[in-house]
Amino acid sequence: MKIQEVIVVEGKDDTVAIKRAVGADTIETNGSAISNETLRRIMHAQEKRGVIVFTDPDYPGRRIRAIIEEHVPHAKHAFLAKEKTIAKNGKGLGIEHASDEDIRQALEAVYTPLTAERPVEITLEDLIDARLIAHPSAKARRTELGEALNIGYTNGKQLHKRLHVFGITKQQFIDAVQALTQEDRT
Structure with a gap:
C-alpha cells in the first residue's frame, strides 16, 4: 500500500x-x-x-x-x-x-473534511437524546461512537463539529447509536 x-x-x-x-x-x-x-x-x-x-x-x-x-x-x-x-x-x-x-x-478509512457548506443533519438535541452529552455515561459512549465511526475520541463540544466536518450522515449516526444501545442491553 x-x-x-x-x-x-x-x-x-x-x-x-x-x-x-x-x-x-x-x-x-x-x-x-x-x-x-x-x-x-x-x-x-x-x-x-x-x-x-x-x-x-x-x-x-x-x-x-x-x-x-x-x-x-x-x-x-x-x-x-x-x-x-x-x-x-x-x-x-x-x-x-x-x-x-x-x-x-x-x-x-481516512476522512476528508467537507469543504462545501451543507445543512447540519445531526443536532445537539440528537446528541443529548443519544446520551452522548449531558449524561453520566456520555464519555464512554462518545469513545465507542468514535471507534464505530472511525472519527476518534472527542469531547462533547468537538463531537458535533467532527460529525459535521467528516460528513457523517444522519443515518450513519443513527445506525452507530443503535449499535451502542444494543451493546448496552447485552
Whole structure:
C-alpha cells in the first residue's frame, strides 16, 4: 500500500511504524508545541501532495490535531482507537505500538473534511437524546461512537463539529447509536 499524501505524526518512532506498515512520507511534529516552521512544512505538503493527520489518541495527539485543523483545514484525518495503540508491556500509548494491519486499516478509512457548506443533519438535541452529552455515561459512549465511526475520541463540544466536518450522515449516526444501545442491553 503506497500513500500519496504526507502523513503527519508526532515523532520518529511513529515514522518508523508508518514506513514499516505502508509506503509513505511523514512530517514529525516533535511534540504538541508545533513550531511555525513545522506548520509551514505541513501547509506546503498539503498544497503539493495532501496531508493525513495521524496522531496518538491522547490529549497531546488531540491538541496537535486541533492546531493543524486550524491552520490546514482541508487536511485528511486517520484515527486509531486507544486500545490498538497501547504498548505490549502496558506502559505507553501511541501509533508506534500499533500493528501494521491496524495502521493500514486506519489509513484506508481516512476522512476528508467537507469543504462545501451543507445543512447540519445531526443536532445537539440528537446528541443529548443519544446520551452522548449531558449524561453520566456520555464519555464512554462518545469513545465507542468514535471507534464505530472511525472519527476518534472527542469531547462533547468537538463531537458535533467532527460529525459535521467528516460528513457523517444522519443515518450513519443513527445506525452507530443503535449499535451502542444494543451493546448496552447485552
